[in-house]
Amino acid sequence: MLQKITIDLQNFRKQKRLFYVLFLVLTAFKIQAQDISPIEKIAAEGYAKRFSDTVSCIKIQKQALHLAHKNKNKEDEVISYAYLALTQRRLLHLKEFMHYADTAFYLSQHITKIRAKAHASAAMGSLKSYIEDKPQALNYLLEAYTLFSKVNAHDQCAKIASDISYLFSPASPTKVEKYAREALAHAEKSGDAESQLYARLAFGGFLADNLETGGILEWAAAVKFFEETVALAEKNADKIVSKSNIGIAYVNLADLYTKGPKPIDEKAFLWNLQKAESIAKKYNVKIILRSAIGLKGYYFMQKGDYIRAELLFTEGINYQKSLPYTDNYLFTAFYKSLKDVAVKRKDFQAYYGYDTLYSKYTQLKYKESTQALLQNADARYESSKKAERIKQLELEKELEQKNKLLGYGIAGVLLIGLVFMFRSYYYRQRYYQNREDFLKQEQVHNELKMQLMEKETIENLAARLSLERRLLRSQMDPHFIFNALGNIQSMILQKDTIPAVSYLNKFAKLTRQxxxxxxxxxxSLEEEINTLKNYIELQQLRLNNGFDYVIECDENVETDILIPPLLIQPFIENAVEHGLKPQENSVKGLIEIYFKEDEEQHSLICTIKDNGIGLAASRKLKINDTHQSLSTTITDERLSKMQKENPNAGFTVKERDPETDGRGCIVILNIPILS
Incomplete structure (x- = not known):
């Protein structure tokens, strides 16, 4: 019995030693799998030069790729392609960006190393974010974040979590905070100064967004957080590659002072902007310099120092003109600010000049945004087309592999016997033929499917752009704009400058809304009501207060519910133009707007009444009337498109009963409530 116990004890000790050795081997393998390869270090070193020396940056990264090819290391190839993709994004080269990102992701499907797959997913997430495909961008970045977390790559996790936080803004404040906090935690663990600054900027953005609903304590906490951020950036400036992030930290801190208690700490505000300007000039970061100048000019305009504000905005414009490229978005912002300064100074001649240039660059900005939208749509289509092609290549490769295996099988069968070989050969050839026919049919089907996708994508995009352009053109009645500008001109000529400026401010506010x-x-319903009030008040001024209006909401209607924008204004326009305007001057016009909620249909019922001349009389007058309301037609098209998900969406127009309800017209709108 004792001998048996001794033998069992010895066996247990042997098994324990075996498990211990196995544990050490697995641990060593796990640590080795998480190490950064020498080629990845070379690629990262080249990527670090993307701001200071672009030529050297690409040269070093291509050297890393060459070494990976030479060593036949697929993992290092994937990482090198991923870094090249991110560099091309920095250079705004979309075609090269797509090529390197797609190549990295395709190669990553055939490897098992977590770190390389994470780099490939991060590159694809960055590409989808660049072409404004936010859902796909979030999918890829969340995948990269999960993979980098598994290998404890805290520096990469900090940056990707920050990007995820930005993508969730402003739709999901909870997730914005979640990933911003996780970015801070990873940055702290990494000890990398650049990752810490990147994460702190993301969390600082979250704090700044919350100031709209917060109080003085939240503002003080945000200021303290950014003061700590700029201190960290100053202390580790030599270790931070992206110098623009340092300047952004100072600009954000200066901007926070403008959102705090009044009067603001002007000394601290100007000191932070001066620091941002010095960093911008030292490292040639043009966007920081322009932002600092613009913020300083806006501050002096609010303070009442209009001359100094105008000089600063002009300086920003002249600086942009000295650069080899044109930034229409910046010109639009600066000329808008100069318009505001001209209004404050009551210099309407200068206002006219600035407004002309503002209109010019606004049109150029709109053309650029439309072109970018089309370019991104093409990029999204090309990306999906490549994904389909990759699947097709995988299928062909799988078939090729199967054919090889079957060939070896045939060779083995031939060795067994000639008779069996003939029979086997016959049936296998028949199988090949059927399989080939099936693959050819499937290939033809895939090609037709891709052609159909291309056609549908282009047609849908064209229809959407056409509808949006028509909607934008129809939102503001040209007759109304002409009359409004005529009234402003009349007031200026009569030296009624105060009413003219008030009228102009209301008109600019309505146009911006x-x-x-x-x-x-x-x-929200509240935003829609505010826009309607501003529009109706301008119509009152235009018609010499010839009518009144009432806007009421049922007690069960919440003003924060979400609805499609700009659906109600066209019907108010029709009520004024065709109902109230033609009636006799002795009759005081009235527009009544009522909102109530239909909880069963999950829709908002909007009732619009006027005491105008009515539908029948209006139709008679339309024979000689040049006013054509395209906006109601487009509103009908928009509601028709909503009927796929909301069958009750639509509107009805009818005559009021003169005996029971008085003269005029009534419109009932059924607007879907969106979540």
Whole structure:
């Protein structure tokens, strides 16, 4: 019995030693798998030069790729391609960016190393973000974030988590905060100064966004956080490659002072902007210099020092003109600010000159944004087309491999016997033929499918752009704009400058609201009501207060519900132009707007009444009337498209009963409530 126990004990000790050795081997393998290869270090070294020396940056990265090819190391090839892709994004070369990112991701499908697959997913996420494909960008970046977390690559996790936080803004504040905090945690673990600054800027953005609903304590916390951020950046300036992030930290801190208690700490505000300007000039970061100049000019304009503000905005414009490229977005912003300064100074001649240039660069900016939209749509299509091609190549490769295996099988069968060989050869050839026919049919099907996708993508994009352009053109009635500008001109000629400036401010505010809301998918009911009030008040001024209006909401209607933008204004326009304007001057016009919610249909019912001349009389007058309301036609098209998901969406127009409800017209709009 004792001998048996001794033998069992010895066996247990042997097994324990075996498990211990196995544990050491696995641990060593795991650590080795997480190490950064020498070629990845070379590629990262080249990527670090992307701001200071672009030529050397690409040269070093291509050397890394050459070494990876020479060593036949697929993992290092993937990483080298991923770094080259990110460098091409920095240079704004979309075609090369797509090529390197797609190549890295395709090669990563045939390897197992986590770090290389993470780099490939990060490159694809960056590409999708660049071409404004936010859902796909989030999918790839979340995959990269998960993979880098597995190998404890905290520096990469910090940057990717920050990018994820930006992508979730402003739709999901909870996820913005979640990933911004995780970015801070990873940056702290990495000990890398650049990653820490990158993560702190993301979290600082979250704090700044919360100031709209926060108080003085939240503002003080945000200021303290950015003061710590700029201190960290100054201390580690030599270790931070992206010098622009240092300047951004100073600009953000200066901007925070303008959002705090009044009067602001002007000394601290100007000191931070001066630091940002010095960094911009030292490292030739043009965007930081322009931002600092613009923010300083805006501050002096708010302070009342209009001359100094005008000099600063002019300096920013002249600086941009000295550069070898044109930034229409910047020119638009600076000329808009100069317009505001001219209004404050009551210099309407200067305002006219600035407004002309502002209109010019606004049109150029719109053309650029439309061109970028088309370019991104083409890039998204090319990316999906490449994905389909990759699947097809995989299928062909799989078939080729199967054919090889089958060939070896045939060779083995031939050795068994001639009779069996003939029979086997016959059936296998028949199998090949059927398989080949099937693959050819599938290939033809895939090609037809890609052609159909291309056609549908282009047609849908063209239809959407056409509808958006028509909607933008129809939102502001040309007659109304002409009359509004005529009234402003009349007031200026009569030296009624105060009413003219008030009228002009209301008109500019309404125009800005319409342009901003036309680019959104949804707005709150409160925003829609504010836009309607501003529009109706301008119509009152235009018609010499010839009518009144009432806007009421049912007690169960929440003003923060989301609805499609700019659906109601066209019907108010029709009520004014065809109902109230033609009636006798002795009759005081009235427009009544009521909102109530239909909880069963999940829709908002908007009722619009006017006491104008009515539908029948309006139709008679339209024979000689040059006003054509295209906006109601486009509104009908928009509601028709919504009926696929909201069958009750639509509107009805009818005559009011003169005996029970008085003279005029009534419109009932059924607007879907969006979530």
């Amino acid at each position: 319409v342009l901003e809301q036309s680019r959104k998918e949804t707005i």
